[in-house]
Amino acid sequence: MSEGTHKPSPFYHKRTLRKTREECEHVREKFLQMSSLEVSEEVRQYLKTPTFDNWQWEDAEIMVLLQVMYTDLDFISTFNIEPDVLQQFLYEVYRRYNNIPFHNFKHCFCVTQMMYGLIWLTDLRSKIDSIDLLIMLTSAVCHDLDHTGYNNAYQINARTELALRYNDISPLENHHCAVAFEILEKTESNIFRNLPTEQYKRIREGIIKCILATDMSRHTDILNKFKAILPVFDFGNKDHRDVLMMIMIKVSDISNEARPMDVAEPWLDCLLQEFFNQSDMEKLEGLPVTPFMDRDKVTKPSSQTGFIRFVLFPLFIELANLFPCLEQHIIDPVRKALDYYTEMEKALEREKQNRALNETTVKTSTSKEPDANLEAKPASL
Numbered sequence: 001m002s003e004g005t006h007k008p009s010p011f012y013h014k015r016t017l018r019k020t021r022e023e024c025e026h027v028r029e030k031f032l033q034m035s036s037l038e039v040s041e042e043v044r045q046y047l048k049t050p051t052f053d054n055w056q057w058e059d060a061e062i063m064v065l066l067q068v069m070y071t072d073l074d075f076i077s078t079f080n081i082e083p084d085v086l087q088q089f090l091y092e093v094y095r096r097y098n099n100i101p102f103h104n105f106k107h108c109f110c111v112t113q114m115m116y117g118l119i120w121l122t123d124l125r126s127k128i129d130s131i132d133l134l135i136m137l138t139s140a141v142c143h144d145l146d147h148t149g150y151n152n153a154y155q156i157n158a159r160t161e162l163a164l165r166y167n168d169i170s171p172l173e174n175h176h177c178a179v180a181f182e183i184l185e186k187t188e189s190n191i192f193r194n195l196p197t198e199q200y201k202r203i204r205e206g207i208i209k210c211i212l213a214t215d216m217s218r219h220t221d222i223l224n225k226f227k228a229i230l231p232v233f234d235f236g237n238k239d240h241r242d243v244l245m246m247i248m249i250k251v252s253d254i255s256n257e258a259r260p261m262d263v264a265e266p267w268l269d270c271l272l273q274e275f276f277n278q279s280d281m282e283k284l285e286g287l288p289v290t291p292f293m294d295r296d297k298v299t300k301p302s303s304q305t306g307f308i309r310f311v312l313f314p315l316f317i318e319l320a321n322l323f324p325c326l327e328q329h330i331i332d333p334v335r336k337a338l339d340y341y342t343e344m345e346k347a348l349e350r351e352k353q354n355r356a357l358n359e360t361t362v363k364t365s366t367s368k369e370p371d372a373n374l375e376a377k378p379a380s381l
């Protein structure tokens with residue numbers, strides 16, 4: 001976002017989110033050096049699984065892994081993408097994810113990697129056109145570009161530049177998408193530059209649909225659409241495919257809990273850090289405080305149990321209805337996570353009760369002390 005004249009918030013615009021030029025140049029050099037190296041077959045296979053651990057890789061390596069995804073899905077040859085254009089595209093994408101706790105470049109990678117894994121696990125290549133797969137992967141790469149760490153509710157309540165520009169309608173998602181096409185408008189980073197206009201149009205329409213579908217305020221609406229077509233789902237029907245693509249980016253976007261515990265838990269810490277940051281700001285600015293972001297109300301387990309029960313399961317189960325093979329990959333780990341956080345919630349509850357009990361005991365014993373003194377006093381008198 002450029003600095004505008006409308007600044008209702010005294011704090012929001014002061015935060016330095018952008019990556020510095022030095023940081024970008026350093027990562028770019030590393031990436032270009034590494035991109036000529038061959039990635040092993042073992043890593044290429046691992047990259048296709050939801051157990052992949054993003055924390056083991058630095059940003060330049062992550063860019064190489066994204067390059068591998070475009071290569072191994074045969075996008076380079078099918079869509080005639082020049083390697084240096086793909087590299088420039090990935091660099092621009094990297095540059096325009098901000099240094100914030102959750103919605104950063106590593107989140108972009110995780111969402112894309114989950115989408116990539118789902119494509120392989122469901123053998124989607126045999127079911128839909130590669131142009132749709134290109135739309136899905138590229139939408140995942142671009143879906144949170146230039147996120148500032150404050151959600152749509154904040155944008156609207158704080159009347160930020162984005163909310164004003166997009167009339168309060170999915171301000172963030174509209175912005176992510178607009179930034180994506182800013183990158184694609186530049187010839188040197190336009191990975192679709194060798195495609196006929198008709199194909200470009202179709203891709204643009206698809207990416208816009210997918211990125212806008214990540215606005216959680218549309219969650220129920222999109223899920224209900226998918227449920228309605230499931231009994232008659234037809235891969236040959238464009239409307240059906242469009243809904244499936246939206247569901248798959250939504251699943252990927254909120255899929256952290258489908259990963260191994262030691263990968264997923266640090267992501268929750270990042271998410272809560274971003275949430276608390278927003279609610280602190282809302283308190284400072286006298287804006288309505290988003291309840292699920294309030295550090296005085298939310299704990300790690302309380303944040304996850306409800307989210308898993310009411311958001312993750314209902315969504316993941318429907319995708320697994322279409323692809324039963326996904327059950328073991330995305331449902332089972334989420335079930336484990338729910339058990340883990342339910343236990344943590346109980347332990348916290350017990351701790352709270354013990355603390356309350358201790359406080360009462362201390363209070364009662366201290367309130368009895370004066371009596372003891374009184375009793376002792378006559379003896380000493």
Ligand SMILES: Nc1nc2c(ncn2[C@@H]2O[C@@H]3COP(=O)(O)O[C@H]3[C@H]2O)c(=O)[nH]1
Pocket residue numbers: 151214216253254255256257268271303304307
């Ligand atoms: N409580 C909780 N919320 C999540 C988790 N993953 C994603 N979300 C929420 O789902 C939202 C998806 O869209 P956003 O990226 O805007 O913001 C995300 C978070 O608000 C999670 O693991 N736990």
Ligand SMILES: [Zn+2]
Pocket residue numbers: 107111143144253
């Ligand atoms: Zn996201």
